[in-house]
Amino acid sequence: MSHASISQSISIVHPISLSHGKNAEVWDTAGKRYIDFVGGIGVLNLGHCHPAVVAAICEQAARLTHYAFNAAPHTPYIELMQRLSAFITVGYPVSGMLTNSGAEAAENALKIARGATGRTAVIAFDGAFHGRTLATLNLNGKVAPYKQKVGLLPGPVYHLPYPSTDNGMTCADALKAMERLFSVEIDINDVACFIIEPVQGEGGFLALDTEFAQALRRFCDQHNILLIIDEIQSGFGRTGQRFAFSRLGIEPDLLLLGKSIAGGMPLGAVVGRKALMDNLPKGGLGGTYSGNPVACAAALATLEVMSDKNLHAWGVAQEAAIVGRYEAWRAQQLSPYLGRLTGVGAMRGIELAHADGTPAPKQLAQLLELAREAGLLLMPSGKSRHIVRLLAPLTIEPAVLEEGLDIFQACLTQLDE
Template identity: 85%
Template sequence: MRSETISQSINIVHPVTLSHGKNAEVWDTDGKRYIDFVGGIGVLNLGHCHPRIVDAIREQATRLTHYAFNAAPHTPYLALMDRLSAFIPVDYPVSGMLTNSGAEAAENALKIVRGATGRTAVIAFDGAFHGRTLATLNLNGKVAPYKQKIGVLPGPVYHLPFPSQDNGVTCAQALNAMERLFSVEIDIEDVACFIVEPVQGEAGFLALDIEFAQALRRLCDEKGIVLIADEIQSGFGRTGQRFAFSRLGIEPDLILLGKSIGGGLPLGAVVGRKTLLDNLPKGGLGGTYSGNPVACAAALATLDEMTDAHLQMWGAQQEEAIVSRYQAWRDRKLSPYLGRLTGVGAMRGIELVNADGTPAAAQLTQLLALAREAGLLLMPSGKSRHIIRLLAPLTIEPAVMGEGLDILEACLKKLV
């Protein structure tokens, strides 16, 4: 159901009204059960209403529901930043700040790099998604629907092809495009930062080319450019590791966090090299609600659960379930529209294509409705909205995961 009091500019993927959920299952107001392969678009890596997180929220709500950290510090914020600094797998001293969301983390990162470098130009990538706020819109590597009717956006921002085995863009092609950019469009000495997702989310779970990532790290080191990794969707175990940048063999200078950091509560963060985070004048960073005590308590409980052993086990189980089932579908020629499997670990997408290789967007729209009717919620992605984004909680029970894949299989067979 949709109320006329809600802006019609908010797009609704599934026209159902949810009432409650538990781990990887949700129920609507009519009592219908769904298996949730959306997970709040990557927010619920530990599922709906994880008991440990719920207990932490309840306990904190009896002690302190809010205080603005920049007015007076509170213990949940202090404890969480200490835990995060130990959780981030880098060798340098980590500093950071908490925010309300991933987009706010990206906005603050832009302020930080400007202050640290004295430069303003940003290099982002085709297909990128970094948020819906005014500055992050310009970082996004896609016009529709995010940049339409908005006018001139904060910049300067330039875009490069995103190299990945999942989209056919090679490291060499991306490096050639970069060389052209710096010879035709902008002086490299004016570039403040590169911002990149180790695995693109909105674009359809495209994994960044490792060779390119390492070349980019070397370039940033040589030219004094800040390398920002957007781990808002790919972080906190989504790929089977704490963060997806680890598979690239690099350490970013700044890391953007959000989504599953707070176990379902609004929270984000910018973390990275202390020399970068400390360069703005006092008062240059902060926010009224940033690092709310209840959200911090939820995040601390989340980190308690996200041990390396848990993340590796959950990631391996989900990856095996998805990859083995997908391969069986390919071997059986389940559907003429079944395309590539994208992504890494448990962060996977399934592409739908026509016989000529063009995106089968109409079939994905059909699949969303068929799956929903059968009790499975899916999320679309990709430039042409033709890639299924699989974001089941990492904690999903194997039987429920299998049931969800059974539904997906049956619906793929019905596509016309």
């Protein structure tokens, strides 16, 4: 099938054309079956075409396919925001707005932070990814390919090292860098917010240092700076619980949501402290498609399935399978390129590196091709595209998960020097 009519600036990881999918399996237009460890890049925690989500979409589509909420409210939007407010476990009243995507949620969070604080500066982190829109590009802690050839970006935005046991950056090092930032680069009183992922997605599934997270929360409280937590990829059960920030013992002022919020339908949200969410003038928030009724119905069905019991069971089972296999591969010295295991829960990355610890992106590219030929779809991440991020649906059948890990194992043994 020709791609001539599609912009060549879109990078495609797997040169195949998909036809249909069911849970953790997809088929291309030639009828070849693949086990899907990509999940639409973290969108399909409930798998492809979950029956409850499909039924909700069909029922809603027969009733009302669209209405702009800011023109006239509709029931699915209202019901979803009520359900989301109960699903987000924080100790304060919340309100929020629905968006079309995670990037749009981030853009609106920046507006809310500016309005609430009267300040403009934002502090983000190395390796971060918050979207592809013009403002979110500047938040991303990586230049290529996102910031190339687009000129000056909206700011001011500053970056700090991201502390994690997965990258060797300590809490003390990050705090020292933060001290330097505020003594050399920017006045604390000009900073509206920090924005951070509790587990970096594009950055390579790096889990945030707990000590730093708690120190950052205290710092923000002390200086009246908002803390925005981006759970677009790590949320909705990816780490074995509703949201990854709970693992850190902190609460956000604003929470960014997207990806697996609606079982594959385009939807995002920014939710937070009610006083913050209500600070802009009437009409300051909104959007034509934001909170589309069909997407809202899909999200309501998704939340119904995502009970704490299910999330815990799915997370424990997938984590045990991945960690068990990885430890066996390390013990067997299966491949000289098998590096660290990153992340937490079922949000795991496997690094490919040389013996001296330097990234091995060439071998990762080969692994992706070998795996695809063998029937397994994988996705790269990390600054050097040397970390495979594992995003199989949480609902994957145990036998299919093991089959996928078998393929991964076989491909690791075939990597060239």
